[in-house]
Amino acid sequence: MKIYLDNGATTKVDDEVVKAVTKYFTAEYGNSSSIHQVGRAAKEALENSREIIAKSLNAEPEEIIFTSGGTESNNLAIKGIAFANKEKGNHIIITKVEHDCVLNACRWLETQGFKITYLDVDKEGFIDLEQLKSSINNKTILVSVIHGNNEIGTINDLEAIGKICKENKVLFHTDACQSFTKTEIDVKKQNLDLATINAHKIHGPKGVGALYIKKYTKIIPLFHGGGQEFNKRSGTVNVSGIVGFAKAVELANKADIEKMEKLRDKLINQVLKEISHTMLNGPRKKRLCNNVDISFEFIEGESLLMRLDDQGIEVSTGSACSSKSLEPSHVLLAIGLKHETAHGTLRMTLSKYTTEKEIDKTIKVLKEEVAALRVMSPLVKD
Ligand SMILES: Cc1ncc(COP(=O)(O)O)c(C=O)c1O
Missing domain, CATH: 3.40.640.10 (Type I PLP-dependent aspartate aminotransferase-like (Major domain))
Known part of the structure; x- marks a missing residue:
């Protein structure tokens, strides 16, 4: 899938x-x-x-x-x-x-x-x-x-x-x-x-x-x-x-917006609850109905992106801009994130075609891949 x-x-x-x-x-x-x-x-x-x-x-x-x-x-x-x-x-x-x-x-x-x-x-x-x-x-x-x-x-x-x-x-x-x-x-x-x-x-x-x-x-x-x-x-x-x-x-219609909001909130809530050392960027309210942007401490967003891609899940990082610069995103720096945290950020953006099954699978894979990367991470302190 x-x-x-x-x-x-x-x-x-x-x-x-x-x-x-x-x-x-x-x-x-x-x-x-x-x-x-x-x-x-x-x-x-x-x-x-x-x-x-x-x-x-x-x-x-x-x-x-x-x-x-x-x-x-x-x-x-x-x-x-x-x-x-x-x-x-x-x-x-x-x-x-x-x-x-x-x-x-x-x-x-x-x-x-x-x-x-x-x-x-x-x-x-x-x-x-x-x-x-x-x-x-x-x-x-x-x-x-x-x-x-x-x-x-x-x-x-x-x-x-x-x-x-x-x-x-x-x-x-x-x-x-x-x-x-x-x-x-x-x-x-x-x-x-x-x-x-x-x-x-x-x-x-x-x-x-x-x-x-x-x-x-x-x-x-x-x-x-x-x-x-x-x-x-x-x-x-x-x-x-x-x-x-x-x-x-x-x-475009209201029902699609409401569906996206529901799935967005499920993805945010589950990730924050089930994966430690995570943080939502941007507000809870007054937030685009399809936007989830989360920082995962101790790991590289790019590595997580590639691992998700291997499993058929396509997301983007908040850390590398479209010009493929290695500089962290100017937006994440402007909201006060440290460089390391900005580099460990993923943006997941939904559409009217996104299903609950896809969100469930994404949460499961994220948990596994974040855990696997943290085992290898030199940034994790015992
Ligand atoms: C907020 C915002 N402004 C402008 C653009 C540029 O739009 P376009 O890709 O149609 O040139 C984008 C798309 O990447 C965007 O997200």
Whole structure:
């Protein structure tokens, strides 16, 4: 039995999504900018998808710009707002636990004369609202805070952050790639000016995402070309991918979330109870419904990952980032973990396809493999 517990990295594409996408590869393959029938059919599918996605965020269709995914949307949001507002100010506030695409976009902006504040987080991964307030100055143009953390599952309070941004007249962006369809995003209630979402975390295709940009928000595009997507993202539109994205949004439902929460809690509780010297990273409440992130003292997360993989259980470590660096994860360090503890961390992320039997098997194998590694570990003291 193969058990896939790396849904934070990506998800299996839903069969319904495959069906929806296929139609726009084979029968309705037109360019949505073409005027003839097959072009008009593509345009209709595009606008229908835009409506579905806008509705899921409580936004207007013309506020949704389709992109190639979360990385592009985050880059467009941050660089696009920075350059559109450089007369007004050059200061941006983010957190120390953002995804690399936000962090690295901001590090690059520093080379272009922008000033970035990297907010601390507490041991559960939440920002301090007072620190946010006191970091805003008259040059601040944008605050960007991740919604659901991709490593430790912390869900930040967008409404409270949005209120502070509104009171201080600064734009507010969130990276909602992990939280989209898993917890509420309401751009009006949360006072969002920009929000990043993508399809492949929700059983949609890879290489498609969207950026919500509030009406009348000035933004400089990353790409210049034919003026597609309201002049904000040129390039032939990925109609099939977008149709698949909208189908994935339509398929998301509360029952699946509740099922994931139940299995998540079972996995957390059993591991913490049955394996000594373990610690949950991230909060118990206000946590992504599919995220389990646990540190196992005295062992290497990579070794545990490989042993689980040998048994058909696919997870990820919290210690090595996607660039295969040996540095511990910046998120785990930001919540105060020691390097050794960060290196002994596993992230297990569930999906609507995860079953109780798979969770039971994972707990059993984890117990055996952690015990086997600890017997060999020079870090275990007698
Ligand atoms: C929080 C977060 N932001 C951004 C991204 C990047 O999204 P994409 O893979 O669509 O470029 C990811 C996915 O790894 C993510 O988890």
